[in-house]
Amino acid sequence: MLMVQYLVIGAGEVDLFTDPHENTTETLLQLLRAAVSPEPEADGSVLFGHLRGTVVGLRYYTGVVNRGEMVGLVRQPQNQHDRNAVMVANIYGNQVGHIKRELAAAMAYVMDNNLAKVEGVVPSGTNNSFTMPVMLSFWGKEEHKATVNEFMARRGFKLNTSGNLHIVLSFQLRNSFDNLFEGLMESKDGEKEAAKAVGTPLLPHQKQALSWMCARENKSGLPPFWEKRGELYYNSLTCFSAKEIPERVRGGILADDMGLGKTLTTIALILTNFHQGKPLPVEKCVSVVEGISGDSSDVMEIMDKPDKSKNRFSSPCFYLVCLSDLNTTVILVLQYTPMNKHQMYKFCAESSIIESAEDLSARTTLIIAPLSVLSNWLDQFEQHVHPDVKLNVYLYYGSARNRSKKFLSSQDVVITTYNVLSADFSCKSKSPLHGIDWLRIVLDEGHIIRNPNAQTSKAVLDLKAQRRWILSGTPIQNSVKDLWMLLAFLRLKPFDVREWWNRVIQRPVTLGDRAGVQNLQTLVKCITLRRTKTSEVNGRPLVFLPEKTVCVEQVELSRTEREEYELARNEGRNTIRRYVAEGTVLRNYADVLAILMRLRQHCCHPDLLAKTLSELGAGATPAELRERLIEKLRLVLASGSDEECSVCLDSVQLPVITHCAHVYCRPCIAQVISTEQVHDTARCPLCRSEIKTSELVEFPQEEVEEENTPNSEKWRTSSKVQALMGNLLRLRCEDSSIKCLVVSQFTRFLTILENPLREHGFTFVRLDGTMSQKKRTRVIQEFQSTAADSPAIMLLSLKAGGVGLNLTAASHVFLMDPAWNPATEEQCIDRCHRLGQKRKVVVTKFIVKDSVEEKMVEIQRGKQDLVEKAFGSTNSDRKTSRIDDIKALMEL
DNA sequence: ACCGCCGGGTGCC
DNA sequence: ACCGCCGGGTGCC
The missing domain is CATH 3.30.70.2330 (Alpha-Beta Plaits)
Structure with a gap:
């Protein structure tokens, strides 16, 4: 209820x-x-x-x-x-x-x-x-x-x-076109100084962002597509009108490229814009001498006159102090807290005394972030909040977390993860996070919630707050669809209700309606601030990033490698040719991926193949079938193909595999099955085979990737390994302080690479998806260290850690194998080519000549073109383009 | 007149 | 609703 x-x-x-x-x-x-x-x-x-x-x-x-x-x-x-x-x-x-x-x-x-x-x-x-x-x-x-x-x-x-209905529709759309620029009137050019409590000076573009964010939180203009008509407020897209002023979204999307300081800007926002545009009243830790010159007439004692003969500050007491600091005269109440030897005083700014009880009810900003960047937030608070300021930041994480609503809502900042939030939400009545009216919610990497079916998204949507922010380097990843959830979170009316979003934006856009696209752009522009690394302020680049060069190094296979490769290729090509002729490519998608996978592994190192070749025969028993499906699921997920669920068109979460070997998110396919079952048998959205909930196979929990570490006696090299080692040895000669990222999609390849690295006396660390958060942080710290004995190389699995990872100690990146999705590679490169990078960045991509890898690069290029066109690719487009991709890969 | 016509009562689903 | 529909009153022109 x-x-x-x-x-x-x-x-x-x-x-x-x-x-x-x-x-x-x-x-x-x-x-x-x-x-x-x-x-x-x-x-x-x-x-x-x-x-x-x-x-x-x-x-x-x-x-x-x-x-x-x-x-x-x-x-x-x-x-x-x-x-x-x-x-x-x-x-x-x-x-x-x-x-x-x-x-x-x-x-x-x-x-x-x-x-x-x-x-x-x-x-x-x-x-x-x-x-x-x-x-x-x-x-x-x-x-x-x-x-x-x-x-x-x-x-x-x-x-x-x-x-003739189109007449009605186009009338509406033209109508809205007239107001296209209304939402953009709000200037994004102003700059705002951060509150004194921010210890780090902001760069111009960060002041700009701060100014924009404060304005979005404080100003009460009309939301996009609303206008005043007489006594009423009128929405030009839906033609709806209301007597009450439509509630404006207090917040928006900060979509700056990573490295531009979204975290710092957010911290500045928290400290600078409390209620009514005033800074957050924070506790200050000051020494007696600095804090109060005892005789100053500014200090008015209001309680319990301290006994001057004794230690002046021996007992708790209150002072009323007037300071002409912070640009304005502020009356502060000072409270002596005796437990700290550095003489802690609690300053409460005037605003917190005068403010209404309603305002006081919400003081806390809730930050929700992926686990991988939690420590980054804590570091950044540590780093950017002025040392004299005591900001109450509470990490709501771990089994011992304090679940008291009273405690949490008395903090300045509460930080938690999407997983914790989602876990709490599953028992909603007990979730303290859902029982608090937050001043502000910040979703870090907010695109995480773009799948509205996901439990996490529902948990996020259900939070109460006055202001809402989404931080994301990539607000749109796949399609316009991604945006809906973000707008729903922001409560952008009326689009937070799916029907209106579909009718007014999504459908016109997918049908290629230009006005629809315009409206979408207007909408997005109104609530989004996005600068890229290459953007400029007043003709100057936002940040000075060292140059980045990307070069492709072709690798020639040895004669034996080539022979093995050709054998596998011909065999695979025949199989796929048959599927294409039969029109069953999608039905046999897992097999197709397996073939491609094997070829890609051939290009890296022969030992990668050993395990996946263990295909079981035609398993007749359910147990064997299950085993094979799990194997295929493993293959699909490990293939690094960035497999997307065809239901939510997002990367799969809680992957399950159907008996026809297609992989979906469990909630997505379960929904499909329950919807279709009502009238008919449910069918696989990809190949139309019959599917049942009971037959969905998921990854067994106990399944931990057991590394069959190739022991060093049997260790052999490969052409690609040679190519890498050649580069590493040369670099070490040129400048031993250079650090490198060696990136592969195959964690087992990383394991193989450990051998030659050890052999040549390189110090290295390794970061992959299987590592615990604690271990990760340690590894990153080790690698980022400038100490002479710190590791020179990081073996990095392409998808490990996700965005936000800071590996600026490295200036050379070796991409051992091409990824299907070029954005993944870009993200990986950006981990070192970001703010804080001092050296020129050199990226080397190893591509085996005359191989599936070359074809992948061609397809990558094609996809990037597609991404730049941004909208329009429908589901069926995707399917055909995928088959085309496979044909191209096999040169069919 | 087992009709037609008139005019008052009435009115979503 | 300046309608339609219902049902009661009424009945040559």
């Missing part, structure tokens, strides 16, 4: 109590179910046609709509008068009326059976006080089109399939 109430608030500023006739809770639950459930995606839907219908009963409800406004159609199966009822609501969820009975009966069948989704636009608005027309458009899967149109026609409602 708690959840229901909260969601109601989340869906829009709905007044629960104005109209007793409205069954608001039920209505909104349905809207929200539509928003959260994996309804047939807008981008997969086709228009069946449209129909002019009638909305009746207007006089019974308070919801008002304008000419051209979009309305929501919600089934009301519980309606006492008619179980076919379809209610009409505006964007805030206020009921406008009902669909006329006969039409509602027909629509109810179509809607309840998920044959189509119906959307409405009211061409005339509520002129008439009794009824009004509504333009209904039916959307759904192609295969349901005929069924729906026939059914509706039989009931006497013939869908019009020639397009």
Whole structure:
């Protein structure tokens, strides 16, 4: 019940109590179910046609709509008068009326059976006080089109399939076009000085970001696409209007490239912008001499006059002090806290005395970050908060974490991880994080929540806060879809409800509508600040980064290696050729990946192959089948292909493999199965084989990658290893202080590389995904150390650690094998080519000549082009492009 | 007149 | 609702 109430608030500023006739809770639950459930995606839907219908009963409800406004159609199966009822609501969820009975009966069948989704636009608005027309458009899967149109026609409602609805739509879009620049009026150019409590001077672009962030938190302009029309506020995209000023998003997305100081800027924001633009009152640790010149007339004693004959500060006492510091005169209450030998005083700024109780209720900023960057946050607070300032930062992590709401909300900053938050959320009533009204929430690497089905995302969405920020170097990774969750988190109305997002942004964009793309851009620009490493302020680059050169070093295979490679290639090519001819490439995707994988391993080192070749025969028993599937799952995940789940189009989380060997996130495929099962047997979204929940195979928990360390007696080299060692030895001669990253997707290759490194007396450390957080931090510290005996080389698994890792001690990067996704490589390079790098960065990519690796590089290039075009690639595009990729890789 | 016509009452689902 | 529909009152022109 708690959840229901909260969601109601989340869906829009709905007044629960104005109209007793409205069954608001039920209505909104349905809207929200539509928003959260994996309804047939807008981008997969086709228009069946449209129909002019009638909305009746207007006089019974308070919801008002304008000419051209979009309305929501919600089934009301519980309606006492008619179980076919379809209610009409505006964007805030206020009921406008009902669909006329006969039409509602027909629509109810179509809607309840998920044959189509119906959307409405009211061409005339509520002129008439009794009824009004509504333009209904039916959307759904192609295969349901005929069924729906026939059914509706039989009931006497013939869908019009020639397009006059587009007139309505384009009218709306042109309408919004006029206001395109309104949201951009807010200048991003101003600079703001940070509060004194920030110990590190900000760079100009960081002051700019601070200024922008403060403005976003404090100013109360209208959100994008809203304008004032007389007494009302009007949304030009949905044509919705409201009496109350639409709540502005207090926060946004800081999407600067990594290395530009998002963390520092955020710390500055926390210290600089408390309530009403005033700095956060913080405890100051000052010595007696500095803090108060005892005779100063500025100091007014207000309590318990200290006995001057004794130690002046022997007992707790309070002073009222006026200081002309911090640009403004501030009255401070000083409290002596006797436990610290350095004479600690607690300063409470004037604001905290005068402020209303309401403001005081929220003082804490909650920072949620991936585990890998937790320590970075703590370091940065340590580093950037002025040493005289005692900021209360609490790390909410570990089993001994303090779960007291009172304690947490008295902190200045609480830091936690997505996992902890998500774990707490699973028992929501007990989650202290969900019981606090935060001043501000900061999501570090906020793109983590872009899959709305993920438990973590739900946990994040359910937090209460006045201000919300997303920090992310890559806010859009795959498609426009990624953005929805971010906007929902920011409570960007009305797009936090999925239907309006789909109708106004997502569908127009996926259909290639230019105005749709414009609107999206406007929307994003309004709430996002993004600078890249190459951006400039006043004609100067933001940061001075040393030059970076990337060179490809071709590796020639030895004769034996070449022979083995060609053998494997021909065999694989025949298999894939057969799949292509049969049209079963996707059905045999795991096999295809296995073939490619083997070729890629051949290019690196023959010993990589040993294990994966142990293909079991045609296993007949379920146990054997399971074993093989686990093996394939391992293969798919280890292949570094950045496998994405075809349901959420995101990289797989909680991977499971189907019997047809396709990998999905467990929640995603479970949802697909439960939805499809209702009418039919569930089918694999990729190859249409029948699938069952009970047959999903996941990675066994106990499965720990047992390193069959190739013992050094049997150790042999390979052409690629030789190429690397040649470079490393040369570099060591040139300058022994140079540090290198040696990167591979195959952790077993890293293990193999340990042999020649030891042989040649290199000191090295290793960082891969299997290491505990503690070990990681230690390894990074060791490597970053400038001590003479510190490691010169880091063996790094491509995906380890994720973004945010700081490896600036290295200036040379060796990418041992190409990745499918060039962004992964870029991210990896950026770990050393970032703020703090003093040397020129040299990146060497090893590519085996005449091999699958060369083909991969070609495809990479193609994908980057695609990424630059940004939007538009649909799911089916992806599938065909993937098959094309495979063909190209095998030169078919 | 087991009709038509008139005019008042009435009105979502 | 300046409608449609219902049902009661009414009944040549």
